Amino acid sequence: MTQKVGIAITGASGRMGQMLIQTIAQSDVAQVVGAVEREGHDWIGRDVGQAMGGADLGVVTTSDPLEAFANAQAVIDFTAPAATVAFAGIAAQARAVHVIGTTGMTDDDIAALEPASRHAVIVRAGNMSLGVNLLTQLTKKVAAALDEDFDIEVIEAHHNQKVDAPSGTALMLGQAAADGRGVDLKTVSDSGRDGITGARKRGDIGFSAIRGGDIVGEHDVLFAAPGERIILRHMATDRRIFARGAIKAALWGQDKAPGQYDMLDVLGI
Numbered sequence: 431m432t433q434k435v436g437i438a439i440t441g442a443s444g445r446m447g448q449m450l451i452q453t454i455a456q457s458d459v460a461q462v463v464g465a466v467e468r469e470g471h472d473w474i475g476r477d478v479g480q481a482m483g484g485a486d487l488g489v490v491t492t493s494d495p496l497e498a499f500a501n502a503q504a505v506i507d508f509t510a511p512a513a514t515v516a517f518a519g520i521a522a523q524a525r526a527v528h529v530i531g532t533t534g535m536t537d538d539d540i541a542a543l544e545p546a547s548r549h550a551v552i553v554r555a556g557n558m559s560l561g562v563n564l565l566t567q568l569t570k571k572v573a574a575a576l577d578e579d580f581d582i583e584v585i586e587a588h589h590n591q592k593v594d595a596p597s598g599t600a601l602m603l604g605q606a607a608a609d610g611r612g613v614d615l616k617t618v619s620d621s622g623r624d625g626i627t628g629a630r631k632r633g634d635i636g637f638s639a640i641r642g643g644d645i646v647g648e649h650d651v652l653f654a655a656p657g658e659r660i661i662l663r664h665m666a667t668d669r670r671i672f673a674r675g676a677i678k679a680a681l682w683g684q685d686k687a688p689g690q691y692d693m694l695d696v697l698g699i
């Protein structure tokens with residue numbers, strides 16, 4: 431029998447942390463070997479399965495990532511930007527594949543991952559689902575086919591606990607639209623409109639964010655021209671799609687050379 435790939439989960443008690451632990455517990459090819467939560471969290475010192483209200487998994491939650499990553503071949507990390515930057519260095523020391531789902535990372539945060547990626551595989555994506563990654567490719571194609579008579583707007587909706595906007599997914603879709611048009615997203619991006627904004631600038635790519643209730647994640651890419659509109663839409667109704675993608679990335683990365691990858695690399699699309 432081949433040995434299961436050992437995965438450490440950071441942010442173990444979070445929405446995604448718990449979904450990952452549940453999903454891996456049912457896997458024939460992966461197992462949870464470490465669980466990390468922030469210092470002072472009431473899960474520290476408790477078996478992670480029991481803390482989730484189920485059977486023991488034989489993994490004690492710790493605030494020490496070195497300890498949690500020591501026996502891991504991969505780390506799946508859906509936490510917060512500063513934590514993710516710190517985990518990257520420690521995962522690289524352990525030569526573990528670091529799968530990063532954390533969003534809201536600044537350019538400086540992303541640049542800070544570079545030293546770690548010289549020693550280990552990092553797979554990072556603002557959305558790990560097959561559907562959204564496919565949608566980025568469709569968005570790029572549609573944007574390439576249309577001229578600036580079509581105003582591009584990315585509209586996203588998420589639950590009321592989400593702390594960053596625009597979502598990581600919205601930024602991926604905006605980037606895909608900009609790539610399709612052959613423009614620099616930073617120079618055409620328009621988000622957070624409020625007050626007397628003036629008329630929309632031709633060629634801009636706009637972003638709008640809705641926050642409410644328990645919405646898992648919904649994204650529209652709107653192409654609006656005089657007389658017609660095209661809408662490309664993805665609706666997530668279950669966080670398991672993100673967990674499945676992240677686990678796929680953790681397994682995919684096992685035999686890859688050090689470097690930074692995304693879900694398009696993993697999915698081969």
Ligand SMILES: NC(=O)c1ccc[n+]([C@@H]2O[C@H](COP(=O)([O-])OP(=O)(O)OC[C@H]3O[C@@H](n4cnc5c(N)ncnc54)[C@H](O)[C@@H]3O)[C@@H](O)[C@H]2O)c1
Pocket residue numbers: 440441442443444445446447466467468469471508509510513530531532533534555556557558559598672
């Ligand atoms: N890429 C994707 O497919 C995808 C999908 C869903 C969520 N996300 C992103 O993942 C992140 C987490 O989302 P969530 O809904 O699970 O949030 P959450 O708030 O439910 O969970 C985050 C967890 O991280 C923990 N944490 C924070 N700092 C830590 C630290 N220094 N050490 C250890 N643990 C720490 C928190 O205690 C919390 O349990 C967000 O950035 C979100 O946007 C990405």
Ligand SMILES: O=C(O)C1=N[C@H](C(=O)O)CCC1
Pocket residue numbers: 533556557588589592596597598599600646647
């Ligand atoms: O719940 C979240 O937070 C999500 N974050 C990702 C994003 O920012 O796009 C993916 C969807 C869910």
